[in-house]
Amino acid sequence: MRTLAVYSMKGGVGKTATSVNLAYWAAQSGLKTLLIDLDPQGASSFYFRVKPAKKSWSKRFFKAYEHLLKQIKASDYENLDIIPAHLSFRHFDVILKGLNKRKSRLQKVLKGLKKEYDLVLLDCPPSIGQLSEAVFMASDQLLVPVIPTTLSERTFEQLHDFFKQERYSRKKILPFFTLVQNQKSLHKNLQEELRAKYPEFLKTVIPFSADVENMGEYRAPVDQFARNKPANLAYQALWKEVSSQLGAK
Amino acid sequence: MKGMQESSWLLKQQPDLDKLETRLLPWCESLSEEASTSRSIWLVDTFDWNLWRKKTALVYSLEAEDQKGLLTPLSLEGRPLKFPAAWLEACPAHWWQLPQRELRTFLEKRLEFSSLQPLIEISEQISHWACRDDEGKILVRLQIRNQEIFRLDAEETPHYHQFFLTCQPLRGYEQEAKRVKQSLASWLKHQALPLEPRKLYQLCGFDPASELLPKPLPLSAKSPTETLLRDAGRLLFAQMRRYEEGILQDRDTEFLHQYRVHLRRLRSIFSLLKGALPRQEGRQLNSYLKQLNQITGPLRDLDVFLLQRQKFLNLLPEAFRPALADLFVRVEQERLSAHQQLATQFLSSDYREACQWLGAFFTQPAQQKTPLGCTPGGQVANQKIWERYNKICKLARQVNTQTPDEDLHELRIECKKLRYLMDFFAGFYPSKPHQRKVKKLKRLQSLLGDFNDSSVQQGFLLERLEKDTTSDLDAALHGLITLLYQRQLDIKQKVVLELQEFTGKHMRAAFKAGYPKR
Numbered sequence: 002m003r004t005l006a007v008y009s010m011k012g013g014v015g016k017t018a019t020s021v022n023l024a025y026w027a028a029q030s031g032l033k034t035l036l037i038d039l040d041p042q043g044a045s046s047f048y049f050r051v052k053p054a055k056k057s058w059s060k061r062f063f064k065a066y067e068h069l070l071k072q073i074k075a076s077d078y079e080n081l082d083i084i085p086a087h088l089s090f091r092h093f094d095v096i097l098k099g100l101n102k103r104k105s106r107l108q109k110v111l112k113g114l115k116k117e118y119d120l121v122l123l124d125c126p127p128s129i130g131q132l133s134e135a136v137f138m139a140s141d142q143l144l145v146p147v148i149p150t151t152l153s154e155r156t157f158e159q160l161h162d163f164f165k166q167e168r169y170s171r172k173k174i175l176p177f178f179t180l181v182q183n184q185k186s187l188h189k190n191l192q193e194e195l196r197a198k199y200p201e202f203l204k205t206v207i208p209f210s211a212d213v214e215n216m217g218e219y220r221a222p223v224d225q226f227a228r229n230k231p232a233n234l235a236y237q238a239l240w241k242e243v244s245s246q247l248g249a250k
Numbered sequence: 251m252k253g254m255q256e257s258s259w260l261l262k263q264q265p266d267l268d269k270l271e272t273r274l275l276p277w278c279e280s281l282s283e284e285a286s287t288s289r290s291i292w293l294v295d296t297f298d299w300n301l302w303r304k305k306t307a308l309v310y311s312l313e314a315e316d317q318k319g320l321l322t323p324l325s326l327e328g329r330p331l332k333f334p335a336a337w338l339e340a341c342p343a344h345w346w347q348l349p350q351r352e353l354r355t356f357l358e359k360r361l362e363f364s365s366l367q368p369l370i371e372i373s374e375q376i377s378h379w380a381c382r383d384d385e386g387k388i389l390v391r392l393q394i395r396n397q398e399i400f401r402l403d404a405e406e407t408p409h410y411h412q413f414f415l416t417c418q419p420l421r422g423y424e425q426e427a428k429r430v431k432q433s434l435a436s437w438l439k440h441q442a443l444p445l446e447p448r449k450l451y452q453l454c455g456f457d458p459a460s461e462l463l464p465k466p467l468p469l470s471a472k473s474p475t476e477t478l479l480r481d482a483g484r485l486l487f488a489q490m491r492r493y494e495e496g497i498l499q500d501r502d503t504e505f506l507h508q509y510r511v512h513l514r515r516l517r518s519i520f521s522l523l524k525g526a527l528p529r530q531e532g533r534q535l536n537s538y539l540k541q542l543n544q545i546t547g548p549l550r551d552l553d554v555f556l557l558q559r560q561k562f563l564n565l566l567p568e569a570f571r572p573a574l575a576d577l578f579v580r581v582e583q584e585r586l587s588a589h590q591q592l593a594t595q596f597l598s599s600d601y602r603e604a605c606q607w608l609g610a611f612f613t614q615p616a617q618q619k620t621p622l623g624c625t626p627g628g629q630v631a632n633q634k635i636w637e638r639y640n641k642i643c644k645l646a647r648q649v650n651t652q653t654p655d656e657d658l659h660e661l662r663i664e665c666k667k668l669r670y671l672m673d674f675f676a677g678f679y680p681s682k683p684h685q686r687k688v689k690k691l692k693r694l695q696s697l698l699g700d701f702n703d704s705s706v707q708q709g710f711l712l713e714r715l716e717k718d719t720t721s722d723l724d725a726a727l728h729g730l731i732t733l734l735y736q737r738q739l740d741i742k743q744k745v746v747l748e749l750q751e752f753t754g755k756h757m758r759a760a761f762k763a764g765y766p767k768r
Contacts, residue, residue, distance in 0.1 A: 050387035051422075074422030077380075077388045082421060220386065 002115035003247045005122050006140040011156040012127035014146040015179040017044040018213050019239070020124035023144075025222035026240035028081035032119040035073065038086035039093070039136070040126040046085035049076045050220050057089035060096060063106040063135075066113025078222075082118075090126075097131035107135035120247075129163065137169050142247060146179040146207075149191035157195075175246060177203040177239065205239040208232060257431050259438035261413040265394060270415075273437055277429045278381035278389055289313045291372040292341055292402075293450055296364035297496055298508065299458040304360055306331065307447035310341040310368075323353060328443035331356075341368060344502075363557065365502040370454050372445075373398045381430060389426040391418040395444055401454040410453055414444040463489045463512075466676030471628030475526040476616040478627040479519060482674060484612040486516045491605065498593050503553040506592075510546055513539065518670040522634065525622035535611060538604045545595040549588040554703075555581055555710055565733050566726055573722035574730070577714065631675035632765040638668040639761045646753040651743055655705055658745065662698040669695060683764055690757065694748045697741055704738040 007020045017040070024036040024045075038045040043053055051074045061068040072084045097103040111121055125136055137143065147157050157176060164171045176199060182188050196202050207213075210232035212223050219226045223233040271281050291311040295301045301308055305326050312319030321342065322335040336350040343365045345357035379392040393416040400409045417434060419427030435441070442449070451458070463485060469478050490512035496505030517539045524532050559578050563571050595601055618624045645661050672688050711727050711734075751757065 050383075050385045052383075052385070052387070072422075075388075075420035 002111075002118055003120050003142075004111055004140045005120065005142050005144060005243065005247060006125055006136045007123065007144045007146070008125040008133065008136060008140075009145055009147070009156065010127055010129045010133070010160060011153060014127075014148055014153065015207065015213070016040075016127070016146055017048070017124055018216060019144065019146055019179065019207070019236070020045050020122055021048045021216065022222050022224070022233075022236035023240050023243065024081055024122045025078060025224060026237055027120050027122070027244070028076075028078055029224075030240070030244065031080065033080050033117065034120045034122060035082050035084065035114060035118045036076075036122045036124065037069075037084045038124050039090060039132065040124055041086055041088050041091040042126070043086035043088075045124045046083060048216055048220055048222070049083050051076065051083050051085045053085045053087045057087055059087060059089040059092055062090075062093070063097065063100060063110055066110045069110060069114065093132040094128075094130040097135060103131055104134050104138050107132075108139035111139055129160075134167075137164070137173070140173060142175050142243070143173045144243060145174055145176040147176050147195070147202075148180045149178055149188040149195070151187075151191070154191060154195060157199075161199075172201075174201065175203060175243065176201065177205060177207070179207040180209045181206050182209045203239065203242050205235060205242050207235045207239065256416050256418050257434075258414045258416040258442060258444050259434065260440045260442040261415060261438065264396065264413055265415055269437075273433050274381055274430060277426065277433060279384045280382045280386075281392075282380055282382070284378045284380050286375065286377045287313060288373070288375045291374060291445065292368040293370040293372070293447055294341060294366045294368050296361060296366060297493075297501070297505070298364060299462060300360050300362075300364055302326070302447075302451075302458045303462075306360070308357075308366065309445060309447070310338070321348070321353070323356065324445065324447060326446075326448040328446035328448075342366060362504070363502060363507070364504040367501075368402050369456065370399060370401050370450055372450070381426075388420065389423045390420065390430045392416065392430075393418065397444070399450065399453060401456070414442070416444065461492070467674065469627065469675075469677050471631070471678045472626050474616055474618060474624050475523055475627050475630050476618060476620070476623035479523055479526055480612050480614065480616060482519060483516060486512050487608055487612050490516070494596060498596060500589055503557065506546060506550055506553065510543070510550055513542055513546070515670060515673070517543065518667060519674050522638075522667055522671060523622065523630070525620055527623060528617060528619045531611075531617075535608070538608055541600075541604055545592060545601070549585065549592050551710070552581060552585040552588055555707070556585060558707065562730060566729055570722070570726040570729055573720065574726040577723060577726075627675065628678055631671075631678050632767065635668065635671050635675065635765045636761065636767070638664065638671055639765075642668060643753040643758065646749045649746060649749055651739075651746055653742075655738075658698065658701060658742070659705075661749075662695070662702055665691060665695050665698060679764065683760070687757070687760060687764065690752055694745070694752050697745045697748055701738060701741045701745060704734050704741065708734050708738070 005023075007016045007023070009016055020036060020038075024034050028034040036045060036049075046053060054072060058068065058072065069084060073082045074085060075081075076083050097106065100106055102109075114121060123136055123140065125133065145157065145160065147153050160174070161171065163169075164174065176195075178192055178195075181192070192206075208231050210230065212227040212230045212232045215226065216223060223230070223236060227233050274281050289311050291309060294308050294310060307324045307326055309322045309324055310319050311322070318337040318339050319341065320335050321338050323331040323333055325331060333352045333356050334350060336348055336353050338348070342348055344363075345354055345361050348354040348357065375396040377394045379394065380388045381390040381392065383389050393414075395412075395414040395416065397412045397414070398409050399412065415434065415438060417427065417431050419431075467482050467485060469481060473481070490509050493505040493509040493512075496502070497509060517536070520527070520532070520535060520539070527535070556578065563574060566574060616623065622630065642661065642664050645657070645664060648657065649661065669688070669691055672684070672691065676684060676688075708731050711731050715724065715727050715731075
C-alpha cells in the first residue's frame with residue numbers, strides 16, 4: 002500500500018480537484034483506492050456526493066484503524082472508497098497535541114488499511130501544524146500543487162525550508178503546476194525559473210479550466226462530464242506520472 | 251466482507267419495473283437504469299464429472315466484446331471457492347493451460363489427464379440499476395438478469411429462461427441495503443444465487459450420479475455368486491462402453507485409460523471367481539475380454555510414454571533434450587496410426603459381435619451349474635479375501651532390496667487381485683474398517699505401480715535404442731534409462747518398508763477380524 006498526500010499550506014490552489022481526479026484515475030487503473038478527506042470543509046466528500054457521519058468521531062480518528070474502517074463509504078465508482086470529512090476535523094491539531102507520539106499517529110492507523118487498499122490518498126487542509134507533520138510522516142509522496150504566481154512560489158519555498166529545518170526527506174515532495182494560464186507571461190516565466198531551481202517539478206501541468214470549476218455543479222470527477230477536455234487529459238497524465246513515481250519507490 | 255453479501259431472487263418473468271419502483275421509493279429518492287451488459291457463461295466439467303464428484307464446479311464467463319474471460323471455481327451451491335479466478339482467452343481444456351498457480355494446482359489434483367468440456371451455456375443480459383439519495387449518491391445497486399440456458403451435448407435442446415433480481419450493498423450503506431433487501435424479500439419469495447451449478451445441472455436434465463458406476467457396487471451378500479458376477483459384469487461392461495465415443499473422437503487419453511480400467515476389473519473378477527461359471531462359458535468370456543484388451547493395448551502403451559514427455563525432458567540436461575524431443579514427435583506419429591487402427595477395430599463387425607455376445611452374457615440369468623456359482627456371495631467373500639491376503643503375506647516374507655524384479659511383479663499382480671476382490675465385495679462390509687484396509691493397500695499398490703512403470707518405461711526405451719540409432723538419441727536414451735533404473739532402486743526400498751507394514755502384526759489381525767472364516 003502506498004500513501005499519497007495532496008498538500009499545500011496555501012488555499013485555493015486546487016488540492017481538492019487534484020485529490021478527486023487522481024483518486025478517480027487510480028481506481029480506474031485498477032488500484033483499490035481510499036480517499037481520506039482530512040479537510041473539515043469536506044469538499045472532496047461533496048464532489049463524490051458522500052455525506053459526512055452525523056456524529057463527531059474526530060477524537061477516535063488517531064486511536065485505531067478499526068475506527069477508520071467504520072467510516073468508509075463506497076463511491077459510485079469501482080475500486081474507490083471514501084472517508085468523508087467531518088466538521089470536527091478542524092480540531093485535529095488540538096487532538097494530536099494531546100497525544101504522545103503524535104507525529105507517527107497517522108502513519109500507524111493507516112498501516113491497518115494495507116490489507117484492503119493499494120493506495121491511500123489524503124486530501125489535506127491548507128495549514129501547517131500537528132496534522133500536517135503527521136501527514137509528512139505518513140506519506141510516501143507529498144503532491145504539492147503550485148500556481149505559478151509569486152505568492153505560491155513563496156509558499157512552496159517555505160515548505161521546502163520547513164522540510165529542511167525539521168529534517169523531513171525533501172525527496173517526498175512532488176510539486177506540479179496547476180491553474181496555469183500560459184498566455185500570462187508571469188506564469189510562463191515563473192514556471193521556467195522554478196523548474197530550473199527545483200528539477201523535481203512534474204512534467205504535467207494542469208491548465209486553468211472552467212471544467213474543473215464545473216466539478217461543483219456536476220459533483221463528479223472531470224472525466225464524467227468533460228471526457229475529451231484538456232483538464233481531464235491533464236489529470237489523467239498527472240496520475241500516470243505520479244503512479245510511475247510511486248511505483249518506483 | 252461480513253454483512254456485505256449480495257442477495258438474489260429467482261423470478262418467473264421480467265420484473266414489473268413500476269412495482270419495483272413503488273417498493274423501493276420509500277427507501278431512496280430515485281431508481282434509474284445505469285447501463286446494460288451481456289455475457290456468455292459456460293459450466294464445464296469432465297466426462298466423468300471429476301469436479302462434481304468433489305462437490306465443485308467451474309464456470310467460464312466472457313463479457314461481450316472482452317478479449318479474456320474469467321474462469322471461476324465454485325461450490326455446487328454457487329459459492330466462490332477460496333482460489334482466485336483466472337483470466338483466460340478461452341475456456342481451457344486441461345489444467346496445464348492455466349497460468350495461475352493456486353487454481354492450476356487445485357485443478358491438477360482433480361482433473362489429472364481428463365479434459366474439461368462445456369456442458370451448459372448461459373446467455374445472460376444484465377441491466378444495472380441504481381437507487382440514489384437526495385444528493386444523487388448511489389446507495390444500493392440492483393441488477394436484473396435475464397438468462398437463457400441450454401445444454402451443449404445435443405443439437406436440439408430446449409432453452410430455459412430464468413430471471414434474477416440482485417441487490418448489491420455498498421460499503422458504508424449497509425443500513426440502506428438492509429431496508430431495500432427487506433422490502434424486496436417481502437415481495438419476492440424465492441431467494442437463490444444466479445449461478446448455482448447443482449440447480450443448473452438439474453434444470454438441464456443432467457444426473458451425474460446415474461452416469462457413474464455406484465461405489466460400492468449395489469450387490470447383495472445373499473445373492474448366488476454367479477448372479478453377483480453377471481450383475482457386476484453388466485454394470486462394468488456398460489460403464490466401459492461409455493468411453494467408446496470419446497476414444498473414437500480422441501478427446502483425451504483418459505477415455506481409453508478408463509475403458510481399460512473397467513475392462514481389467516471385469517476380467518479380474520471373472521478370473522478370480524471363475525469356478526462360478528461352467529468351464530466352456532468361462533473360456534468364451536475370457537476369450538472375448540482378452541480380444542478387447544489386445545486391440546486397445548498398443549495405443550495405451552504409446553499414451554503412457556507420451557504422457558511422460560515433460561517429466562523425461564526435465565530429467566535430462568539441456569543438451570540431450572532435442573534428440574529426445576524428436577523421438578516424442580515420432581512416437582506421436584505412431585500414436586496417430588495406432589489410434590486409426592483402434593478406431594477401425596471399434597467399427598469392425600468382430601468388435602460388434604464381441605460386444606453383442608458380452609452384452610447378452612451379462613444380462614442372461616444365472617445358470618447355477620457349479621457349486622461356487624450357487625453359493626451366496628457373502629459366504630465366498632471372506633474366504634477369497636483372506637486367501638489372497640495370506641498369499642501376499644507369504645510372498646512378502648521373501649522380499650528385500652535384493653529381490654529380483656519378477657518377484658515384485660508377481661507381488662504387484664497379487665495385490666491387484668486382492669484389490670479387485672475388496673472392491674467387488676465392498677458393499678458387504680462396514681465401510682470404514684474395510685476402506686481403511688483398502689487405503690493401505692492402495693498405498694502399497696501405488697509404489698508397486700511406480701516400480702512397474704519405471705521397469706516398463708526402461709523396456710520401451712531399450713526397444714527404441716534398437717530401432718533409432720542416431721548418436722544424440724543414443725546418449726539421451728542411455729541417460730534416461732540409467733536415471734529410471736536409479737529411481738526404480740529407490741522405489742524398491744520404499745516397497746519393502748510399505749510391505750512390512752501391510753503384512754505386519756496389526757494389519758494381519760485386522761484382516762483376520764474383518765474377514766473371518768465362516
